[in-house]
Amino acid sequence: MKTSFNFTAYLIYLPAVILLTWYVAHTLFKNSKVFMLDIFHGRTDIAFSTNKLFETGFYLLNLGFALVIMEITSEITDSRTMMEKLSSKIGGFCIYLGVMLFFNLYMFFRGKRKSKTRPLTPEPPVFTASR
Numbered sequence: 001m002k003t004s005f006n007f008t009a010y011l012i013y014l015p016a017v018i019l020l021t022w023y024v025a026h027t028l029f030k031n032s033k034v035f036m037l038d039i040f041h042g043r044t045d046i047a048f049s050t051n052k053l054f055e056t057g058f059y060l061l062n063l064g065f066a067l068v069i070m071e072i073t074s075e076i077t078d079s080r081t082m083m084e085k086l087s088s089k090i091g092g093f094c095i096y097l098g099v100m101l102f103f104n105l106y107m108f109f110r111g112k113r114k115s116k117t118r119p120l121t122p123e124p125p126v127f128t129a130s131r
Helices: 006-031 033-038 044-070 079-117
Strands: none
Touching: 006 033, 006 044, 006 079, 033 044, 033 079, 044 079
């Protein structure tokens, strides 16, 4: 009877992608508080709340994607094949995380740029008397 390494590969893959996701999210959203404070003009309550919502979405999206691509369709019969499959799966996930990181940075910079072009408080409406 041949030994299958598929289950072992899953036991390595899951902690690896969870740890990678946590590290990227922790680093990104710890440092993005400065951007959020700038975007929301120092209003800490809404800046930190928005940052936390983005962080939650980041976790859900990335861990969901990691679970979707987790399936290994072929039988892994030796440790060399297992390492090759894992490097392909985890490497692909790292590339995806990098793309998501840069997308989030783009959104932060875009929000910062837009917040600079808009006034902090809307101008009060000017009423003119028309007769």
